[in-house]
Amino acid sequence: MSRLELRNVEARYGPVKVLHGVSLTVGDGELVAVLGANGAGKTTTLRAISGTVRRSGDLVFDGKALSRRTEVTARAGIAHVPEGRGTFSDLSVWENLRLGAYTRRGGIKEDAQRVFSFFPRLEARRNQQAGTLSGGEQQMLALGRAMMARPKLLLLDEPSLGLAPIVVTEIFGALERMKGEDGMSVLVVEQNANLALAHAARAYVLEVGNVVVDGTSDELRANESIRKSYLGY
8 A cells, every 4th residue: 555645746946847747656664765866856856745845746645635734744644854954953852852742742751762762872962952963963863853753654855965874874774663663654865876775665766857767676776777877876
């Protein structure tokens, strides 16, 4: 069953159209990657889903048409972790996590402990201002804050950007645990195609706002012409 389905989705910034009919699906408990060069429309695809950019086309989430209103989308069970992490730098780690649970009542302390089980270094810094954390710790906090909403679908934009390989391994390991334990679906935008394909079941490759290739990760990695033309390795 599909958790999310996009059919011929277009999106624009003012008069400039960025997506030209993108169609993709994400299944229950599935991690799907969106790949492509800078300017291909990857980030805009996530923004179209979360309702932060003008869009048209059909977007279906859990069998229902997806609202264009960001707050309704969040309450439906979609969490968006944008590129750049977007933590509240003046607030503590704990305060950031509490903000992630703003749509919920009860169970907040228990869920925070679960986040700390994924990212133990955050627990050691729970009273520390988010702006003083390392880049990797801020990415962990951004993920943890999203998890506090108990999302059914996580939209994740460039999680490995600027991070050391050991931190990236820790983050993707946590994503695998979240996906396996909760049945959460993940749609991840990632410049590092090799990394994304190592964790994703399937992938879509965008070029100037269009899906040009899609398939299982194994299929894309096995096709040398696709690797050289679209994946850059």
